[in-house]
Amino acid sequence: MSFYNKVKWVLGILMVFVLIVATNLIDRNNFLRVKDSVVTIYEDRLVVNDLIFEMSIAMQEKELAAIKADKDFFLSENNKINEDLQNFILKYEQTKLTAKEVKVFNEFKQNFEKVKVAERDFIASKFDNVKGLENELLKVKKNLYQLSKIQLNEGGRQMSISKKAIDTVELFTQLEIYILIFLAIVIQIIVIYQPKKE
Numbered sequence: 555m556s557f558y559n560k561v562k563w564v565l566g567i568l569m570v571f572v573l574i575v576a577t578n579l580i581d582r583n584n585f586l587r588v589k590d591s592v593v594t595i596y597e598d599r600l601v602v603n604d605l606i607f608e609m610s611i612a613m614q615e616k617e618l619a620a621i622k623a624d625k626d627f628f629l630s631e632n633n634k635i636n637e638d639l640q641n642f643i644l645k646y647e648q649t650k651l652t653a654k655e656v657k658v659f660n661e662f663k664q665n666f667e668k669v670k671v672a673e674r675d676f677i678a679s680k681f682d683n684v685k686g687l688e689n690e691l692l693k694v695k696k697n698l699y700q701l702s703k704i705q706l707n708e709g710g711r712q713m714s715i716s717k718k719a720i721d722t723v724e725l726f727t728q729l730e731i732y733i734l735i736f737l738a739i740v741i742q743i744i745v746i747y748q749p750k751k752e
Contacts, residue, residue, distance in 0.1 A: 566741035577730040587719040599709040623681040662697035
């Protein structure tokens with residue numbers, strides 16, 4: 555095999571190798587984006603949505619007990635529910651929060667502290683002045699509703715990122731196939747081509 559033929563073969567193989575490495579790197583980047591998006595949807599949206607659900611249930615229990623002026627609830631169960639809510643808040647803080655979510659979540663924490671003060675006032679009033687507690691509970695429920703909507707919007711945004719990354723992978727896969735076919739034809743021409751000897 556002559557030197558010229560060896561160079562043709564090396565160039566042909568090198569072209570295919572460079573193409574495969576380049577598309578692999580692009581695909582890898584897109585797969586990482588999809589993976590990050592899926593992890594974010596689970597860890598920062600679905601888990602948080604569950605926490606919001608649990609906090610909403612706890613707030614409904616408090617609201618129901620306040621309406622009934624349930625002394626037993628406020629003297630025995632309420633402290634445990636407040637501890638559970640504090641644990642939910644700590645878990646929530648460990649997730650990635652959007653700027654809007656931080657604002658609403660901080661407002662929720664402030665309103666939750668006001669609920670605890672209103673509960674103490676409610677107990678001190680011998681379970682007579684329920685209006686203040688109901689108002690504070692309403693604010694907290696509104697915050698939880700807003701946080702729930704943020705989860706839905708952010709989950710949709712993450713799904714959109716995943717879809718774009720998957721579409722890009724599919725596009726590059728198609729291009730890779732066409733380029734490989736083109737390169738195979740070019741390599742065949744290079745290998746078969748024999749320069750005319752003078």
